Amino acid sequence: MQETQRQILHLIFSAKKEISDRQIVEKLGKDLQEVRFHLDELSEGGFINLLSDSTSTGDFYLAKSVTPRGHMVIKGQISLDERINSKSSSQTFQITNKAPIGSQQFGNYNTAQINQNIGIDVTDILQIIEDLKKSVNDIPLDNQEIAVGCLATIEEEVIAPKPSSKLKAALFGLWSVTKDIVTFANAVTAIADRLNINLPGLG
Known part of the structure; x- marks a missing residue:
């Protein structure tokens, strides 16, 4: 099968x-x-x-x-057995306009650790990125290209065998153009928390 x-x-x-x-x-x-x-x-x-x-x-x-x-399966980084489905406790990040900037709106997750080199589970990070891609039009037109580029870099780095300094730079870049947009600010904060990275201005 x-x-x-x-x-x-x-x-x-x-x-x-x-x-x-x-x-x-x-x-x-x-x-x-x-x-x-x-x-x-x-x-x-x-x-x-x-x-x-x-x-x-x-x-x-x-x-x-x-x-x-799916790309991770093709690259041999995970197997088809490592699924996200309604029976697992993996979650989809819910983007909402109702929460204050910096709040985290996600449930518990319990998925297999994928990237051993950085010691974190990147499954939900990839899902957050996927959701943000669908909301790029919420960003002012002048900053959309920057945001798309930063999202692509973050995605590449978190699934890389050994993430580089580009990961932090891309996250900071994404934060700089989206921190005043509640929907994005919540999501970028969640990614930073997963990666143990402190965003500028958040202590």
Whole structure:
């Protein structure tokens, strides 16, 4: 089963664009329902971004992209057994406008440690980054490019075998352009706490 899921994961990655369940069936020669089952499994495991719905003409599945966790599977850094799902206590960071800057709005997490070199669990950091990418439009246009670049660097560094000084620099850069936006400030503070990094102005 995992071999089929790995094939699908690599196919979505290599497509570099959205790919439908029927296109996957065509390329892999698998049954449609089998492909949909594996897409659901990959999505629930946190490895792909999947859009699925039912319409008057039938169900449709559209694999949009591979998530940071999916990239880690492809690189051999984690296995498909290391899933994020509703039965685990892993959490998704909830971005909200109602909390004060600096508050942390996340539940308990209990996932396998991924990056032994920096001694922390990066699973929820990757999820926070993924959520922030979806909210980049909340940042003033002049700073959006900076934020996107910083997020990309943070993502690369936390999954690297040996993170460099770029990690702290990128986090400081992201903080400097988002600290006055509550939704981002809460999330960036959470990332800094996970990494044991003190943000400027927060003591």
